[in-house]
Amino acid sequence: MSSHTKYIKLSSNRGRWIQCVLGIVLTMIFALAGYALNELPGFHYVGPLACAMFLAVLYRQLQGYPEAVRPGVEFSAKKLLRGAIVLYGLKLNMDVVIHQGLGLLLRDVGIVIFSILFTIGLAKRFKADASLSLLLGIGTGVCGAAAIAAVSPLLKSKDEDTAIGAGLIALVGTVFAILFTVLRPWIPLTDIQYGIWSGSSLHEIAHVALAAASGGQDALAVGLLAKLGRVFLLIPLSFILMYWMKRTGKLSSEAKVEFPWFLIGFIATSMLGSYVFGKYIIVPARLMNGLSQVTAFMLTMAMVGMGLNVSFKAFREKALLPLLVLSITSIMLVGLTYLTV
Template structure:
């Protein structure tokens, strides 16, 4: 490698590093602004996570996506979110997991099956794009944008369909997550029931965190547990799709399924928090409170990354029918799961 090539590569690496750093800083600033907005009268009902996401969505509509720092924004929306989920495992009581886990997983299966089949059926009725609607059904049932990104290579989806699907899921999931926080005080549900309802009905992990957090730590723990069961179902679903595509002769030989390793981290920290801390290792309350605050702030940064992906203009121009299908499916799913909690 000659000197010119080395300098070019070094410059490129430094540029990517600065993009990532400044993007992360941007999401931090929005998160701090969300905490500030949460202090104003009325906004404290929805919490800092929703406030930060609202500001990010508003910024996107007025000034567009901050392309210069995309790497950092994506890092916050994906990596920091997963890190926060792993840390949150310290707050999860494994005795609750053992008692409720199987029942939640069965509900998760129902959510996934209903979302996919009903979305595809409804898309045919509305004559919406079939390929995009399938992506939306999978995203609704499993784990939002992450599921769409995971199955797109398997389904040989167009990049445009993948991008639109991610945008639609971000928009609809955000709207419903904020509505959950607004309606929560008037719902005839306990905090635990509310958390379960959020986990088995909302689209993204971030949306579940956003909706369940105002109900307290136990509600958030149950919501994440229910949601992570749906994330785990992405693995068997992906293999089912691979078999289906192979039979239709459409499978990509280079397609791979990414295992959600952060799910393992979440369960590992849950075990540590339940059976090690407090029993074998004495942890000061100041440290556990500090970890909890850091976890919440990391989640808030992830909300900002999600909010910056919501573009009303792109959705209005290309995806009105799929948006209608997704909205109807989401409303019916939320209603059905409410009745079963």
């Protein structure tokens, strides 16, 4: 290789590295802007992730896709996403779920199955986008945007579908969480029953925390326990989806499904958080809270990267019917879990 060729290659690598760094910085700026927007009155109900995604989508419509920094945006959307899912495992305490919430866990299995199958069936009836509707069914049944982000690589979903799905889940989940909080004084349930209902029916951990807190500490504790059971089910569900994709390939023209190594990382961090930290290794609460905040910020950056792929035209064409399907499924889930508390 000549010295001139080496120089061109080094220059090319240096340019791509700069594009990558600038793209990551861009998603970080949007994430920080989302956190800032979340501090304004009214927006704190929505959450920083949804705020940052809204800003990213708005930027895409006004300025177009930032092609000059594509490598960095794609790094955030894919690599940071997987890293966030791995760290997300620290939020799951398997020991608590298995030993204290086994009854709730069995209930959660039914909730996940109902959410996915009902959403798919409703999507077929309304002729809504099948791939996006499946993501919404999984997000509704398991743990919202985090579940959508975790399974989208397994389903070979488009970044656009992942971003739209996460945005819709955040929107609908926020509306329901606020309704739960407002209606709590008139709901004829004990604090424990109200907590179980919140944890069994709402979409994300943040939504459960917002709604269940209005029922007191007991409601919040049992609500989060019920929700953790649904997060736990993300593990077997992911392997079931991977097996299904290998057997059918219905959602992608590629029959091969890459092994989700990030899911192994998710399981490993779950095991660490459940059986090592606090028992054999004392980890300061401040450090664990810091890791939780880093995880949330990484996930927000990843969703910004995906949000930059969304156009309003695609949103209008693909999202309206899935939004209707998601809303009906959520109403049914809230109603059925209320009747069975």
